[in-house]
Amino acid sequence: xxxxxxxxxxxxxxxxxxxxxxxxxxxxxxxxxxxxxxxxxxxxxxxxxxxxxxxxxxxxxxxxxxxxxxxxxxxxxxxxxxxxxxxxxxxxxxxxxxxxxxxxxxxxxxxxxxxxxxxxxxxxxxxxxxxxxxxxxxxxxxxxxxxxxxxxxxxxxxxxxxxxxxxxxxxxxxxxxxxxxxxxxxxxxxxxxxxxxxxxxxxxxxxxxxxxxxxxxxxxxxxxxxxxxxxxxxxxxxxxxxxxxxxxxxxxxxxxxxxxxxxxxxxxxxxxxxxxxxxxxxxxxxxxxxxxxxxxxxxxxxxxxxxxxxxxxxxxxxxxxxxxxxxxxxxxxxxxxxxxxxxxxxxxxxxxxxxxxxxxxxxxxxxxxxxxxxxxxxxxxxxxxxxx
Numbered sequence: 001x002x003x004x005x006x007x008x009x010x011x012x013x014x015x016x017x018x019x020x021x022x023x024x025x026x027x028x029x030x031x032x033x034x035x036x037x038x039x040x041x042x043x044x045x046x047x048x049x050x051x052x053x054x055x056x057x058x059x060x061x062x063x064x065x066x067x068x069x070x071x072x073x074x075x076x077x078x079x080x081x082x083x084x085x086x087x088x089x090x091x092x093x094x095x096x097x098x099x100x101x102x103x104x105x106x107x108x109x110x111x112x113x114x115x116x117x118x119x120x121x122x123x124x125x126x127x128x129x130x131x132x133x134x135x136x137x138x139x140x141x142x143x144x145x146x147x148x149x150x151x152x153x154x155x156x157x158x159x160x161x162x163x164x165x166x167x168x169x170x171x172x173x174x175x176x177x178x179x180x181x182x183x184x185x186x187x188x189x190x191x192x193x194x195x196x197x198x199x200x201x202x203x204x205x206x207x208x209x210x211x212x213x214x215x216x217x218x219x220x221x222x223x224x225x226x227x228x229x230x231x232x233x234x235x236x237x238x239x240x241x242x243x244x245x246x247x248x249x250x251x252x253x254x255x256x257x258x259x260x261x262x263x264x265x266x267x268x269x270x271x272x273x274x275x276x277x278x279x280x281x282x283x284x285x286x287x288x289x290x291x292x293x294x295x296x297x298x299x300x301x302x303x304x305x306x307x308x309x310x311x312x313x314x315x316x317x318x319x320x321x322x323x324x325x326x327x328x329x330x331x332x333x334x335x336x337x338x339x340x341x342x343x344x345x346x347x348x349x350x351x352x353x354x355x356x357x358x359x360x361x362x363x364x365x366x367x368x369x370x371x372x373x374x375x376x377x378x379x380x381x382x383x384x385x386x387x388x
Contacts, residue, residue, distance in 0.1 A: 046111045046181060046308040050145035051155070053082075053104045053122065054179040056097065058143035058157035063093040067140075067159075070094075074126060074177065075136055082179065083120040108181060113313030118189045120182070127176040135175035142172075146180035149307055149353060181308055183251035184273055190312035191253060191269040197316035203266050203323055204293075226387035229363050231289040231380050236272075237281045238303075238355060238376035249276035251306040252355065255319075256289055257335035258299035263328035265335055267319060268293065272303075288380065289361060295328070297362050300336035303355040303376070318342040334359055 061067040069091060073080045083105045086098035101122065108121045126132065127144070135141060140159065147154035147168050156164045156176050166172050198204040238252075252275040260266035268290065274282050289299050322342035326335065336357045356371030358378065366381045 044107060044111055046108055047145060047148060049104050049107045049111065050122075050179045050181070050308065053101060054143045054145045054177075055157045055161065056100055057082075057124075057177070057179065058159055059161050060093050060097050060159075061141065061143070062159040063091060066091040066093040070124075070177075071135060071141070074124065075132060077125075079123045079125040079182075081120050082122040082124045085124065111309065111311065112181075112186055112190065113193055113311040113315070114186070114189050115193075118185065121186060123180050123182050124177055125180070127178045128171045130171060131175040139175050141175040141177050143177045143179065146178050146308065183249075183306055186310070187251045187253055187271060187273070187306050190306065190310065190315075191271060193312040194267075194269055194316040194319070197313070197320055198267055201320050201324060202262070202264055203260075203320065204268060228385050229291040230287045230383045230385055231291070231361060231363070231365060232383035233284055233286045233288050233378055233380055235281055235283045235379040236275060236376065238275065238278060240278055240355075240375055250278075252276070252303060253306065254288070254301050254303045255339060256299055256301050257339055258294045259296055259328055259332070259335075260293060261295050263295060265323040265326050265338075266293065267323070267339070270301075287383070287385075288378075291363050296332040298332040298334075299361050300334055300339075301358045301361060302336050302339055303357065303371070305353040305355050307353060315343070332360075 057070075061070065066089065069089060070085065073085055083098070083101050086094050086101045089095050089098065105120050105122045106116060109116055109118060112121075114121075126135065142156035142158050142164060144154050144156035144166070151168055153165050153167055156166055156172070158164065166176070195204060252272040254270040254272060256268040256270060258266060270286070270288060272284070272286070274284055288301060291297075291299075319339060319342050322338055323335070326333070326338060336359060340354060340357070354373070356373045356375040358369055358371055361369075361380070363382055368377050368379045370377045
């Protein structure tokens with residue numbers, strides 16, 4: 001994710017893919033060491049891959065021609081596609097770096113539980129827009145991996161390979177490039193992985209069109225009724241988006257849970273790409289709940305934020321595993337807590353952060369509802385979507 005722009009299937013397969021990348025990363029980064037003069041330790045976590053890439057890129061900037069090309073690209077856009085920048089370089093240093101960056105990019109996709117056909121994920125941009133003037137003026141940049149949410153400091157590297165520890169809360173007095181992941185693409189592709197896993201277990205099966213009216217209106221639907229009842233988000237505000245300012249915009253998504261028409265627990269994923277700043281009110285007019293998918297007139301919503309090391313295949317597996325143990329007892333049972341309990345404790349550090357949750361939303365719910373964690377509120381209203 002950029003500092004200025006909203007960015008940001010099986011578990012065995014992920015582990016095998018990540019393991020297979022270790023020798024490739026070692027070879028690619030070792031080749032780059034000849035240019036950068038820097039020892040880079042290969043890693044298979046997103047944070048580790050970003051750090052290794054940042055260190056290697058910093059060393060490569062000792063080449064003045066390549067440094068100028070990177071500077072021009074960063075000044076021309078809020079966020080730069082790093083694999084495209086290196087593969088399209090006109091300098092020998094940039095071209096040599098391209099193979100290592102390509103391997104790192106594939107490693108990020110594997111570590112996040114995403115397919116290898118989603119395109120590039122690694123991005124490069126300034127840690128803060130205020131650095132543009134100094135960068136344009138010729139100040140030598142440092143390079144760092146985007147810091148984790150719970151970090152108070154982060155490490156930036158200069159072209160000699162020297163590491164500098166910097167505070168997260170203070171904008172550095174020199175230009176710093178951040179190596180980060182395209183969070184917006186990661187969330188979109190990651191939720192596809194979650195949806196596929198849910199669908200495979202029958203946990204997000206949509207109601208057939210022929211049954212929409214009876215689902216929305218009861219056993220006997222009005223003859224002229226064709227459409228669905230939904231709950232609309234009129235406005236929403238979050239106090240803390242669980243993202244340090246220097247890391248840039250947050251990538252928020254919501255998991256809506258309840259019992260489907262077939263009596264099985266279900267989860268519907270809702271992307272919220274607009275909701276990227278804390279203490280800002282947004283007016284999305286976005287559908288949160290499609291009531292035709294639910295058996296009971298109640299649903300819960302769990303809002304989360306994607307951080308760098310989120311593995312969507314593992315997230316999907318955890319959610320599916322816990323939901324398959326819950327049965328319909330003939331009454332509504334809140335599923336939000338079960339969903340949160342499904343997420344391993346270790347994930348709460350720079351992984352899908354819990355933002356807030358809303359319990360017992362109904363078709364008739366309207367007005368402002370505060371989140372259970374007191375970290376945000378949503379103003380919602382019933383909205384009937386008629387058929388064309």
